[in-house]
Amino acid sequence: MSDYRPPVSDLAFVLEHVVGYPQVAALPGYEHADLDTVVGLLEDCGDFMVKVVAPTNQPGDVEGAQRDADGTVRTPAAFKSAYRQYVDAGWGSVPFPEEFDGGGFPWSVGLAIQEMLGSSNMAFALCPLLTQGAIDALLHYGDDAQKKTYLPKMISGEWTGTMNLTEPQAGSDVGALTTRAVPKGDGTYAITGQKIYITYGEHDLTEQIVHLVLARTPGAPAGTRGISCFIVPKFPVREDGSLGEHNGVSCLSIEHKLGIHGAPTCVLSYEDATGYLIGEENLGMRIMFVMMNSARLSVGTQGLSIGERAYQGSLTYATERKQGKAIGATVDSPIIDFPDVRRMLMTQKAYLSALRRLVLFNAVQIDLSTHSIDEAARVRAAEIVGLLTPISKSFGTDLGVELTSLAVQVYGGMGYIEETGAAQHFRDVRITPIYEGTNGIQAADLVGRKLAVRRGASFLEFIATMREIDTELAAAGDDFASIRVQLRTQLDSLEAATGWMLRTGQSDPNAVLAGSSPYLRMWGLIAGGWLMARSALAGVSTGDADLADTQLVLARFYAEQLLPQSAGLFGAATGGARDLFALDADQLAGSGRVPSRSLG
Numbered sequence: 035m036s037d038y039r040p041p042v043s044d045l046a047f048v049l050e051h052v053v054g055y056p057q058v059a060a061l062p063g064y065e066h067a068d069l070d071t072v073v074g075l076l077e078d079c080g081d082f083m084v085k086v087v088a089p090t091n092q093p094g095d096v097e098g099a100q101r102d103a104d105g106t107v108r109t110p111a112a113f114k115s116a117y118r119q120y121v122d123a124g125w126g127s128v129p130f131p132e133e134f135d136g137g138g139f140p141w142s143v144g145l146a147i148q149e150m151l152g153s154s155n156m157a158f159a160l161c162p163l164l165t166q167g168a169i170d171a172l173l174h175y176g177d178d179a180q181k182k183t184y185l186p187k188m189i190s191g192e193w194t195g196t197m198n199l200t201e202p203q204a205g206s207d208v209g210a211l212t213t214r215a216v217p218k219g220d221g222t223y224a225i226t227g228q229k230i231y232i233t234y235g236e237h238d239l240t241e242q243i244v245h246l247v248l249a250r251t252p253g254a255p256a257g258t259r260g261i262s263c264f265i266v267p268k269f270p271v272r273e274d275g276s277l278g279e280h281n282g283v284s285c286l287s288i289e290h291k292l293g294i295h296g297a298p299t300c301v302l303s304y305e306d307a308t309g310y311l312i313g314e315e316n317l318g319m320r321i322m323f324v325m326m327n328s329a330r331l332s333v334g335t336q337g338l339s340i341g342e343r344a345y346q347g348s349l350t351y352a353t354e355r356k357q358g359k360a361i362g363a364t365v366d367s368p369i370i371d372f373p374d375v376r377r378m379l380m381t382q383k384a385y386l387s388a389l390r391r392l393v394l395f396n397a398v399q400i401d402l403s404t405h406s407i408d409e410a411a412r413v414r415a416a417e418i419v420g421l422l423t424p425i426s427k428s429f430g431t432d433l434g435v436e437l438t439s440l441a442v443q444v445y446g447g448m449g450y451i452e453e454t455g456a457a458q459h460f461r462d463v464r465i466t467p468i469y470e471g472t473n474g475i476q477a478a479d480l481v482g483r484k485l486a487v488r489r490g491a492s493f494l495e496f497i498a499t500m501r502e503i504d505t506e507l508a509a510a511g512d513d514f515a516s517i518r519v520q521l522r523t524q525l526d527s528l529e530a531a532t533g534w535m536l537r538t539g540q541s542d543p544n545a546v547l548a549g550s551s552p553y554l555r556m557w558g559l560i561a562g563g564w565l566m567a568r569s570a571l572a573g574v575s576t577g578d579a580d581l582a583d584t585q586l587v588l589a590r591f592y593a594e595q596l597l598p599q600s601a602g603l604f605g606a607a608t609g610g611a612r613d614l615f616a617l618d619a620d621q622l623a624g625s626g627r628v629p630s631r632s633l634g
Contacts, residue, residue: 038088039346040080040150044390046073047581049142051572052565053395058140061405067139075128075139079147082123087154090116094157094296095458099237101288107236107298113158117239121191125151126162130169134185140405142397148332149390152339156462157296159339161194161234163332167325168195168246171263174324175313183271184244193242197325198229198266198302206475208248208322209257215249215264215309225249225266225282225309228301231469235300236285242277243268245302246325247309248318261318264309282307293461326470327423331396333470334426337434337463338389344441344459345382351445351454352379369444378444382437384592387569388562389430395565396422417492420484422561424476428551429558431466432473438463477550480557481535482543490536497529500564506571513586517567520593524560524600531556534608545610552606555599563589563597 049055050069059068094110101107120126129144130136151159169188172181187193204210213227225247229235236243245266254260269277282305289299312321352370360371369375396419403415438460442449449456467473485493500521507518531553539546566589573585 038084038153038343040076040083040153041342041390042073042076042080044387045076045146045149045394047572047576048391048394048569049146051576052391052568053142053398055140055142055394055398058142058398058401058405061401062407063138063405064140067143072139072143075143076146076150079125080150082119082125083150083154086116086119087151087158090158090296091155092455092458094155095293095462096295098295099288099298101236101285101298105236105285107238107285107288107300109237109239109298110296113296114239116155116158117161117191120162124190126165126191127189130185130189131173134181134189136189140397140401142394142401145331145335145393145397148335149339149342149393152336153343155296156336156340157294159336160294160297161237161239162191163329164197164233165191165193165195166332167197167329168244170328171246171312171321171325172265175263175317175321176265180265180310180312183275184265184267187242188244192240193244194234194237194240195244195246196232196235197322197329198232198235198245198247199322200231201228202230206472208261208319209259211248211250211261213247213249213304215251215262215311217251218308221310223249223251223264223309223311224306225264225304226306227304228286229304230301231289232300232302233297235298235302236288237298241269242271245283246312246321247304248322249309251315254316258319260316261322262315263312263318263321265312266304266307266309270308292464293458294465329470330423330427330476331393331400333466334389334396334428334430335393336466337430337432338386338393339434340459340463340466341382341386341389341434341437341441344438344456344463345379345386347454347456347459348382348441348444348449349379351448355446355448375444378440380588380591381596382440384566384588384596385433385437385562387588388566388592389433391565391569392422392558392562393426393430396426417487418496420487421480421492421496424480424484425554425557425561427470428467428473428476428554429562431463432555432558434463434466435460473554474551477554478547480554481539481546481550485532485535485539490532493532494529497525497532500560501525503564503567503571507567510571510574513590514567514570517563517570517589517593520597521560521563521567524556524563524597527601527604528556528560531604531607538608538610542610544615548611548614549607549609552603556603556607559597559600559603563593563600566592 090112093112097110099109128137128139129141132138165188188195201211215223215225218224247264247266248261250260251262268281272278284303286301286303352375353368355369356366357369360367399415399418403412403419406412442456442460445456448454507514535546569585570589573582
């Protein structure tokens with residue numbers, strides 16, 4: 035399996051020239067986060083990931099996490115040392131507030147670090163990712179005492195965190211959960227219930243695990259309105275900061291999974307465990323969405339991370355594997371010389387480039403929405419974040435699955451053999467379209483909640499923003515002509531689909547939901563094409579001929595060979611729900627009545 039090569043040069047180019055990071059670096063509080071400092075930080079981080087984390091990927095997959103008879107969980111042998119070094123180096127603390135001993139860097143810098151961490155070892159990266167979600171919840175809703183008690187050690191990585199949402203009967207329908215939280219009379223609650231699919235719910239990387247648990251208090255309203263959120267630490271924290279006796283939470287089992295074998299996915303049992311209410315009762319859904327929205331962009335980035343690692347492996351294999359003679363060759367050729375292999379490699383490279391630009395643009399908008407000194411700019415950036423987050427999550431993870439599969443294809447038969455590592459990437463990434471809200475839920479959110487913002491004006495304004503590039507493309511010359519034509523054509527299609535969604539939504543919501551996934555895919559394809567066009571124009575402005583040529587070729591390939599799929603999705607996006615519900619279950623199964631036959 036090939037070594038991981040951190041794409042720091044592309045990250046630096048994208049931050050500086052494509053997604054607007056200089057705007058973020060100029061904001062109050064980010065004086066220390068100038069571009070030169072950030073690039074140096076990313077170079078150091080990439081070096082750390084190559085030397086410390088990436089070597090744990092395949093051994094961690096082979097060994098997997100193990101649960102002992104006493105309920106303790108052991109992560110793969112290589113993880114513990116790598117995690118200790120990760121904490122000591124401070125990589126997990128980079129984007130969190132200095133008030134709690136974080137690095138105080140923008141979220142966009144933290145996301146670039148997440149990409150490299152996920153590429154190095156996704157199963158390992160899930161532990162900091164879940165901790166991040168718990169940190170975000172406490173930053174937004176925790177009281178001063180809770181923040182002081184938990185945040186410094188969670189931000190440093192000395193303690194880890196989890197998100198406890200799912201129960202056997204309550205998956206996507208969170209409102210069906212039944213875990214109970216009974217007041218104990220001293221300000222704490224007794225938490226009782228079972229949670230499933232809890233990533234790093236038990237492990238040996240840290241002594242303390244801070245569980246954030248959704249539960250119902252007595253007399254709470256039914257459904258999602260009656261959910262509260264509680265801190266349930268593995269060990270209660272005494273006033274002097276030391277850890278008390280083991281709380282009433284135990285790991286009943288860990289799941290045997292398709293991928294991410296090194297990450298323990300736990301079934302947790304809570305038996306009168308001591309819990310501490312976050313915020314007020316019945317605010318659990320608000321707190322959950324803080325955790326989920328942060329995690330959704332990170333999960334979209336996982337699709338990029340694993341896709342990048344798989345692409346790098348397939349590229350190396352294609353340059354080394356000789357098989358037959360390419361056109362005009364007199365000796366056996368490496369398979370990279372064959373057009374169809376080149377097509378697969380270029381498809382991976384172009385999609386990954388577009389996806390990296392999309393998630394970083396999304397992250398920059400998060401930074402602007404929280405730190406801009408102009409209120410109108412903060413509001414508009416927050417709208418863009420709302421629009422782009424479900425797109426980043428779904429488009430990113432769908433592409434992660436598609437591109438790791440394509441990487442396996444480049445390897446041919448060897449891709450199906452575990453020793454090459456290609457199969458692991460395919461297995462690992464398959465969970466990403468499912469967790470943190472399935473991609474179907476992301477699409478429903480896009481058309482059900484986000485499209486309704488200002489009655490669609492938010493979406494239409496973003497389409498208008500993307501159209502502004504047309505003038506620059508027209509002035510750039512013939513080399514950019516096909517990019518301009520395709521982007522303009524696909525923006526017309528997207529605007530028409532958006533108009534249909536807006537006209538149809540109130541009268542026939544099923545029709546809109548039926549087309550929501552292809553509609554989201556249209557957005558991902560076109561936003562990616564827009565950002566690739568920006569990259570091509572920016573490449574010229576750098577004065578670096580090789581960089582300019584690379585960006586132009588990738589943008590043109592994307593525009594001519596990938597972007598046209600968007601118009602093809604228009605029919606599915608606007609086709610309505612009639613035929614989706616026209617066949618009953620027996621007809622779908624093909625078990626209907628045998629048709630009569632004429633004997634005449």
